[in-house]
Amino acid sequence: MDLKQLCEIHAPAGEEKRIRKALLAEARALCGEENVRIDRMGNVLCFKKGREAGKPHVCVSAHMDEVGFIIMGATEDGLLRFRPIGGIDPRVIVSKRVLVGDDLVPGVIGAMAIHLQSAADRERVLDYDGLYIDIGAKNKDEALGKCPAGTYAYFDTPYLPFGDGFVCAKALDDRVGCYTILELLKGSYPCDVTFAFVTLEEGGIRGSQGAAFAIQPDIAINLEGTAANDLGDVDSQFQVCCPGQGVAVSFMDKSSIGQRRLFQKMLSVARENDIPHQVKRGVTGSNDAANYQRAASGALTCVLSVPCRYIHSGASVCCLSDVDAQIQLTRAFLNNV
Amino acid sequence: MQTENFLREITAVPGLSGNEAAVARAIADAFRPCCDEVHIDALNSVIGHIQGSGPKVMLCAHLDEIGLIVAAIEKDGAVRFGNVGGVDPRILPGMRVTVYGKETLMGVVGAKAPHLLTEEDRKKNYRREDLFIDLGMSPERVNALVQIGDLISLEGGVTTLLNGRMAGKTMDDRSCVAILLRTMERLKKMDSVADLYFVASCQEEVGGYGAMTSAFGIDPDFAVVLDVTHARTPGAPDLEVFDLTSPVAAKGPYLNPYLRERLTEVAKEINVTLQDEIVPRYTSTDADDITVSRCGVPTVLIELPVKYMHTSVELLDLHTLEETARLLAAFCAAAEDRWRDELWI
Secondary structure, three states: OOOOHHHHHHEEEOOOHHHHHHHHHHHHHOOOHEEEEEOOOHHHHEOOOOOOOOOOOOEEEEEOOOOOEEEEEOOOOOOOOEEEEEEHHHHHOOOOOEEEEOEEEEEEOOOHHHHHHHHHHHHHHOOOOOOOOEEOOOOHHHHHHHHOOOEEEEEEOOOOOOOOOOEEEHHHHHHHHHHHHHHHOOOOOOOOOEEEEEEEOOOOOHHHHHHHHOOOOEEEEEEEEEEOOOOOOOOHOOOOOOOOOOOOEEHHHHHHHHHHHHHHHHHHHHOOOOOEEEOOOOOOOOOOOHHHOOOOOOOEEEEEEEEEEOOOOOEHHHHHHHHHHHHHHHHHHHHHH | OHHHHHHHHOOOOOOOOOOOOOHHHHHHHHHHHOOOEEOOOOOOEEEEEEEOOOOOOOOOOEOOOOOOEEEEEEOOOOEEEEEEEOOOOOHOOOOOEEOOOOOOEEEEEOOOHHHHHOHHHHHHHHHHHHOOOOOOOOOOHHHHHOOOOOOEEOOOEEEOOOEEEEEEOHHHHHHHHHHHHHHHHHHHHOOOOOOEEEEEEEOOOOOOOOHHHHHHHHHOOOEEEEEEEOOOOOOOOHHHOEEEOOOEEEOOOOOOOOHHHHHHHHHHOOOOOOOOEEEEOOOOOOHHHHHOOOOOOEEEEEEEEEOOOOOEEEEEEEHHHHHHHHHHHHHHHHHHHHHHHHOOO
């Protein structure tokens, strides 16, 4: 399964059924049926026995869910009211396309025409109370008949390669991590490894709470997509990481502090193996590493991220060479534990 | 289905104001099977002629579209842009665009990250100056392929919705070009004496210059202008929005009352529901320029309601589009020499 297929599967937090099914099938094929299980949080856990005894048990984790929307109701004239699943700035969804529910009902998020806006309208951010999904329904009954409250909605965005080795797609956060794990499942390692595809990272970081407790690894490597914020004449102090310059290794972020020796080890493995890498410069973002660090008696953690621009939008951007670097560094680390 | 396919294809052809050659060629090709003669004029308006012995009528819908233009390239390769026509900056963050540089390039509109904005700025919309286009390339490559003044079109694609509705970019005003085409097709099976000039005009979004020059060239007895108007959306001022499901006829000092009466009569005869829009001054359509061409051209203005105008998801109802074509064809068939003489009596 390639990154395009992974990104184009619709699975917002809480409705991971499609991506779970796809990942389960892939993992079983690569890892053996008996080594793959679904835990009580809907996470997919795959165990690979190490070639050598006495090595630490490592968990490599990525989240399978993505940001999206959920239908809350409809207006009398048939427009769907909705809220985000995960943190989506309402400013990035005006004039964009979505698909609603299992039947993938097409819809658009319109906004009052510029001609009709007052000066105040032009300044004021349209928030989720002022935005609607228009599926062309004539009235409330028709709209809710097609898309009842509680139906999930997804960005209708294809996976498009562009520029020099870049790609624009929805859900790069964190299908890049899922893709890396699928690649790593093809190999064998000296240590025991549990590969975890976890649920409910967006909007709460909850799926990995269960996974971390179930696995209780010695070391957890969390694979992510993280906000880059490098482009557009941004002051260097605000740039977090740069797409195209390698996998980003975190020393800390908003939810956990990486174990210092593990961080140093990761950098030296990257250097020794000539793997393109960069240190993530900003203390931004929260992720599943927090749960692995603090579950049960705790674990050493490190986060390896693919830098992504415009994360949590329908058009996030990353550089494919950084995904390769994420795969290479994780593999090299597992071989060096 | 046929109209839907035409719209799908024609909205995919770029035609930013002032650079309409590609879309003009595509529209000329579409007009040709229905017309006695088709030509593209000096400014890139398309003029299709169906000969007749009756009054000379100009029917006009604009073919140009709004978009962006490269204004500067930052040191890091981010492309800053200006507007061609009235683009609402609110629609741009997270939008995919096409940059017509030395190669046709895909880009993504980026914005300053929310955590870099002050609390105050987070409550405001991004201004055009806050936004940039990411081409996924090094600054060296961007500078080699893109120069200031290159054109940028907004995110394309057409989404088919429920109830014969569809949404996409440039329905303003390619939907009305589709009405011209459907009118020609309908007229093939009707008796009409009028000498008809179907004009897909250029440069409407920047000022009606195509319509102005085409009207001079054609020198019509009177004109019908087709453009989009606003369909009802939440929060919109009620006097300026209309029901999506029937055409609108404008009424006001710039428009000819006699022709509007004839239009209303025809609509009644063939059972087309018409909504009234009252326009106290400028219509902000090609009608403003056509009406004062040469010694003056009496004009009637018919409008197709669309939701979310000047976004990339302009939404229309295909049934309304077809009803408008039915009305326009009947209006052309009804036109007679007598109208010319009675315009001001």
